[in-house]
Amino acid sequence: MTDTTRDMLGRSGLIPVDEARQVLLDHLRSHIPDQQTILLTQALDRILAAPVFAPEDLPAHARSTMDGFAVRATDTFGASESMPGYLQIAGEINMGEAPDGQVTTGTCLRIPTGGLLPDGADAVVMFEHTVPVDDTLVEIVKGVGSGVNTLGRGEDIARGQLALPAGQILRPQDLGLLAGLGLHEVAVTRTVSVGIISTGDEIVPFTEIPAPGKIRDINKIALGGQVQRAGAVVVDYGIVSDRREIFLPLLRQAVEDNDLVLFSGGSSVGMRDLGEQAIAELDPPGILVHGVALKPGKPVIIGLSGMKPVFGLPGHPVSAMVCFDLFVRPAIDRLAGRMTDQLPEATIIARLDRNTHSAAGRRDIVRVRLIREDRGWAAEPVLGKSGAISSLARAHGYFIIPESSQGMSQDTLITVHLYS
Numbered sequence: 505m506t507d508t509t510r511d512m513l514g515r516s517g518l519i520p521v522d523e524a525r526q527v528l529l530d531h532l533r534s535h536i537p538d539q540q541t542i543l544l545t546q547a548l549d550r551i552l553a554a555p556v557f558a559p560e561d562l563p564a565h566a567r568s569t570m571d572g573f574a575v576r577a578t579d580t581f582g583a584s585e586s587m588p589g590y591l592q593i594a595g596e597i598n599m600g601e602a603p604d605g606q607v608t609t610g611t612c613l614r615i616p617t618g619g620l621l622p623d624g625a626d627a628v629v630m631f632e633h634t635v636p637v638d639d640t641l642v643e644i645v646k647g648v649g650s651g652v653n654t655l656g657r658g659e660d661i662a663r664g665q666l667a668l669p670a671g672q673i674l675r676p677q678d679l680g681l682l683a684g685l686g687l688h689e690v691a692v693t694r695t696v697s698v699g700i701i702s703t704g705d706e707i708v709p710f711t712e713i714p715a716p717g718k719i720r721d722i723n724k725i726a727l728g729g730q731v732q733r734a735g736a737v738v739v740d741y742g743i744v745s746d747r748r749e750i751f752l753p754l755l756r757q758a759v760e761d762n763d764l765v766l767f768s769g770g771s772s773v774g775m776r777d778l779g780e781q782a783i784a785e786l787d788p789p790g791i792l793v794h795g796v797a798l799k800p801g802k803p804v805i806i807g808l809s810g811m812k813p814v815f816g817l818p819g820h821p822v823s824a825m826v827c828f829d830l831f832v833r834p835a836i837d838r839l840a841g842r843m844t845d846q847l848p849e850a851t852i853i854a855r856l857d858r859n860t861h862s863a864a865g866r867r868d869i870v871r872v873r874l875i876r877e878d879r880g881w882a883a884e885p886v887l888g889k890s891g892a893i894s895s896l897a898r899a900h901g902y903f904i905i906p907e908s909s910q911g912m913s914q915d916t917l918i919t920v921h922l923y924s
Contacts, residue, residue, distance in 0.1 A: 518797045520907060521867045525831055527792050528806050528813065529838055535811055537693035537841040544682055547674050549735060550692040551842050556667045561658035562684050566621035570653040573612040573634060573642060574625035580647035588635070589644040597622060612642065621654055628653035661685070671843025673735070693841045696736040699758035700727055701767035702743045703751060703779075704819065709743065722821045722893055723768040730828045733924060734836045736764075752782050759786060759809045763839050766832060769819035779816035783807035786814065797866045797907060800890035801827040813839075820890035826869050850922040852901070854883035861911040871899035872920055883920055899923065 519527075539553035568574065575591060583589035595605045596614040603622035607613055612629075613622055621628075630653060633646035661667060667685060668678055674690070682690060702721050710720040721743055728738045739762055744754050746769075758765045767779065784790050786809035793806040800823035805816030813835045817824040837844050854874060862868040872883040883903065888895030901922040905912055912918060 518795045518802065518866075519793055520797050521830060524793045524796045524804075524806060525834055528808075528831065528835060531789070531792065531808055532811065532813070532835065532838045535839060537839060539691050539693050541689050541691050544679055544688050544690055547679060547690050547692060548676065550674050550690075550695075551735070551840050552668055552670050552672045552674065553691040553693045553841065555670045556682065556687070556690070558661045558663050558665050558667050558685055559687070560685060561663045562660040562681075563655055563657060566654055566656045568615045568617060568619045568621060568628045568653060569655055570628050570630045571617050572615060572628045572630040572653065573644075574607055574615045574619075574622055575612045575627055575629050575644075575648070576607055576609065576624060577627040577648055577650040577652070579610060579612075580627070580629060580644050583644040583647040585645045589647070590637070591642055591644060593640050593642055626650045626654070669843060671841055673842065696734075696764060696836050696839045697739055697762040698731045698736045698836070699739045699741055699762035699765040700724060700731070701741045701751075701754060701758060701765070703746055703767050703769040704743070705745055707743045707769065723817070723819070723824050726821055726825055726893070727766065727768065727817070727828060730825060730833070731836070734833050735840060735842070736836050746778060748778050748781075751778050752785065755782050755814075756786065759812055759814060762812070764813045764815075764832070764835060765809075766815040766817055766828075768817040768824045779805050783809075783814050783816065798826070798830070799862075799866055799868045801830070801869070804831065806831060818890070821893040822871075822888070822896055823890040825896060830869075850924070852881060852920050852922060853917055854881040854920050856903075856912055856914060856916045856918050857882045857884050859911065859914045860885055860905065862905040862909060864910050865907055867907050868905040869902050870905060871895055871902050873898055874900040874920065881920075883918060896923075 537553065574597065579591060580589055591612040592610055594611040594613055597603045597619045599616045599619055603620055605613055606622050607624035615628060627648040627650055629644055629648050633644065635643040635645060637643055667681055672678065702724050706718055707721050708714050708718045710722065710725060714720055724740065731738050741754055741758050744751050755767065780791060780794055783805060789808050791805065791807045795802060796804055800820065801818060803818050804827045807814045815832055817827050860870055871886040873886050875882040875884055886895045886899045901920040903918040903920050
């Protein structure tokens, strides 16, 4: 249910954060990402476009997981240091070669880690649990059960079994699994492109010394970093004037060129702010949300041009980055086909070291610095206005004061969401 009160700028209908995000994701629900096939060596951190099923057993043959002797487990039953068993050494298995012998009752074969288990053997006794008698006889001082110190055929993963689900971000270990299955190519979703526009006649490139009344473009670098962390690519459209005849054509071009567009600086209500009007003039459905019950980040604009999300983010850096995490990142995940429930977010429990107030009906994102204590962590709120980027640089993470609360008391245990 939307808030019917008016904010200080006269706007009504502030929407709760979760509702605003869901409105956007519901509109993107039918989106099917484009896909491409690439070499496995190029697939790190890409997103699987389709599930991968094992084309063969891994391992293809039973193997030893220890240096030792391949044995019949029943031949070692009851063996101990006080009552050892004795086995004849019938030969040796060489690494990378198929066994040229087999294990029969009362015999064994030397075997290295990774060596193929010979016929007749169902276990491996570690060298540490044997005592050599001579070149042909070994003393077993600890028995083993069937399957001990071995990896059976298909025990890692069996043919036809799901290896990796669609939407999985390919980690180094995932690439290793696919390599072990003999896959040298993989189908992934196309990387999402994000157009970034900085708006405002007062903005200058961060490489320049700003004249009086001018400020460096912080958001382009900060938001661009967040885009890359989200697995997308940045397309920089530079700094554009607030004038309608300049801003609107560039916005249209960015929407045409990219999967998602965001601009910062034009989301507050004001004479020179064209964000809302510009999105409204794009292809429908246009504006979905303007204004959320959030601090910092209330004036965010969320829109769509066809199936392409367009975001008007606040000009203040902290507000812009908070809105990116809450709204832009989930949209990128949806466009990329990323499975968002695969891993929990990195969090830590900490003790809040001071009272922190909020307004009922609004979600507050409170930046904190973590301090090590004898029994855990303390979270110290990092004070600073939404234009103070140093408050984010000093913070290790943030905690949330929900809409239903008017604050958190000192010594409350809170969940801190860690910045990556």
